[in-house]
Amino acid sequence: MAVRLVFLGKLADLAGVGEREVSAPLDWAGLLAALPGPLGEAARQDRTRIAVNGALLADKTTLQAGEGDEVALLPPVSGG
Amino acid sequence: MAVRLVFLGKLADLAGVGEREVSAPLDWAGLLAALPGPLGEAARQDRTRIAVNGALLADKTTLQAGEGDEVALLPPVSGG
Amino acid sequence: MSRDVRLLTTPFDPATEIAAFGAAHRGFGGLCSFIGAVRLDGDVEALELLHYEAMTLPGMEALADEALARFGVAGLLIIHRAGIMHPGDPIVLVAAAGRHRREAIEAVDFAMDHLKSDSWFWKRELRGVHWTWIEPRAQDHSDLSRWG
Amino acid sequence: MSRDVRLLTTPFDPATEIAAFGAAHRGFGGLCSFIGAVRLDGDVEALELLHYEAMTLPGMEALADEALARFGVAGLLIIHRAGIMHPGDPIVLVAAAGRHRREAIEAVDFAMDHLKSDSWFWKRELRGVHWTWIEPRAQDHSDLSRWG
Numbered sequence: 001m002a003v004r005l006v007f008l009g010k011l012a013d014l015a016g017v018g019e020r021e022v023s024a025p026l027d028w029a030g031l032l033a034a035l036p037g038p039l040g041e042a043a044r045q046d047r048t049r050i051a052v053n054g055a056l057l058a059d060k061t062t063l064q065a066g067e068g069d070e071v072a073l074l075p076p077v078s079g080g
Numbered sequence: 081m082a083v084r085l086v087f088l089g090k091l092a093d094l095a096g097v098g099e100r101e102v103s104a105p106l107d108w109a110g111l112l113a114a115l116p117g118p119l120g121e122a123a124r125q126d127r128t129r130i131a132v133n134g135a136l137l138a139d140k141t142t143l144q145a146g147e148g149d150e151v152a153l154l155p156p157v158s159g160g
Numbered sequence: 161m162s163r164d165v166r167l168l169t170t171p172f173d174p175a176t177e178i179a180a181f182g183a184a185h186r187g188f189g190g191l192c193s194f195i196g197a198v199r200l201d202g203d204v205e206a207l208e209l210l211h212y213e214a215m216t217l218p219g220m221e222a223l224a225d226e227a228l229a230r231f232g233v234a235g236l237l238i239i240h241r242a243g244i245m246h247p248g249d250p251i252v253l254v255a256a257a258g259r260h261r262r263e264a265i266e267a268v269d270f271a272m273d274h275l276k277s278d279s280w281f282w283k284r285e286l287r288g289v290h291w292t293w294i295e296p297r298a299q300d301h302s303d304l305s306r307w308g
Numbered sequence: 309m310s311r312d313v314r315l316l317t318t319p320f321d322p323a324t325e326i327a328a329f330g331a332a333h334r335g336f337g338g339l340c341s342f343i344g345a346v347r348l349d350g351d352v353e354a355l356e357l358l359h360y361e362a363m364t365l366p367g368m369e370a371l372a373d374e375a376l377a378r379f380g381v382a383g384l385l386i387i388h389r390a391g392i393m394h395p396g397d398p399i400v401l402v403a404a405a406g407r408h409r410r411e412a413i414e415a416v417d418f419a420m421d422h423l424k425s426d427s428w429f430w431k432r433e434l435r436g437v438h439w440t441w442i443e444p445r446a447q448d449h450s451d452l453s454r455w456g
Contacts, residue, residue, distance in 0.1 A: 006362075008434075009358060010430070054366065075430065077428055078427070078443060088212050089210060090284075156280065157279060158295060175323045176323070178342060182343060188348075198337075
């Protein structure tokens, strides 16, 4: 149990929690497998971005996370 | 002695006073006759505007001031 | 719609005025303000702004009306000093409150451009014992032309 | 050049912050500020802004650096709330100080456009007993595109 998933904004509502741990290592296919139903659909949407340890991925399908990494799922921002 | 001339900005320095009274009625030729030397030259410059009782003249040569009127000579403004 | 336009010959505190203006416009989303102060600029010891009773304040009021109508803001505040000021002293405060930030920012921008180049103030600076009249800046006129 | 960027989870007083920022930048000619507050808007009782520890504040700091470099202002202040707020409560304050008003106004305008549509905040509103997530506004994206 070593990669932390963080769900932001309405994705936390879909997930039912703000954070969850999954096994390392984690790639894009592994992430989708770990996210059932609407959460997986949301992750696939272009406007949902992925960051690893606070760094945004230009292409989220290149995700490679290991032991101790934090993977954030970021829906579109809605400003201040 | 019934038209009041008001000199604004550096025109007050040229006039040596901020205000002066001249005889009514006063038209453009009368104003120039009342303003000797550099003050008359300044009045003639396009960028010097004339107002009567706070209302700017579109064409200062149309000046017509009577008893109790205030005629202001306005050099270019230099802001706040 | 509220309009508050003042020509002062004594000092004022911009932050206090912004606080009061903000309190009077609670519930509008945006408040933009601009404070112009005397710059610390080499050997300038003081500046004096002269105004003309019959035209300066009426012109500022007309400018405020124009900004209120043009940008649809809910409130506009213009406070301008006249008299002698020293480096650091506030000269002018413009604030606009509205539902949206663009209109508030643009109303302030518009009012400042017009106050700087199209309002009845004459400025002179004191260096040593000499007062020098300040001529209009070309930049102010190009700023003004942005508003068509 | 000074940069002050804060992400707060408790209330703040914009006028007090503007006063302090102004005092720290005495001698620069211009100080522009924008205060964004929760609008009184029909039946919205509260809004909540969520942020992400690893990205929100670092993103605001990068934005401040970009505005400082791009507009050449002497100082930039960004304060942004997170958490639950009620109508009238301040959400955001941006202030810029510089020698000239254009650069100060543009730095504030630029920073606000980016904070609204390009920073890591998620907003939801409370009406009655229901929280609703707010979607991005098209207007925010067109505002952003002004900066190329």
